[in-house]
Amino acid sequence: MAANLEDQLIDKVRALPTNKQQEALRLLDTLASGASSEPHGTGANRRPIWEIVEEVNAALPADTWENVPSDGSINLEHYLYGAPNRIGEPHRGFQRSN
Numbered sequence: 001m002a003a004n005l006e007d008q009l010i011d012k013v014r015a016l017p018t019n020k021q022q023e024a025l026r027l028l029d030t031l032a033s034g035a036s037s038e039p040h041g042t043g044a045n046r047r048p049i050w051e052i053v054e055e056v057n058a059a060l061p062a063d064t065w066e067n068v069p070s071d072g073s074i075n076l077e078h079y080l081y082g083a084p085n086r087i088g089e090p091h092r093g094f095q096r097s098n
Contacts, residue, residue, distance in 0.1 A: 013024055069079060077083035 013021055016024060069075065072079060075086055078085045
């Protein structure tokens with residue numbers, strides 16, 4: 001069965017234009033070396049999420065966070081769907097019990 005699979009791969013690669021063959025070769029080299037083809041890597045190559053967030057945040061204009069509502073969790077339905085604003089109401093999900 002392995003030979004049949006190899007023949008199928010070879011036939012498909014031969015049918016590709018040269019630039020696509022080079023791309024397929026790079027992909028096979030990546031797979032053979034065990035490296036990840038994912039953009040942020042896996043295992044030892046993976047970047048912590050806070051580094052990615054800091055990178056994205058650094059690319060934003062300085063006043064971006066000034067425009068983000070501070071009551072977003074309470075008024076999520078207001079901002080998404082136009083429901084009545086609940087700014088004065090206590091948040092029911094996090095009430096303390098005595």
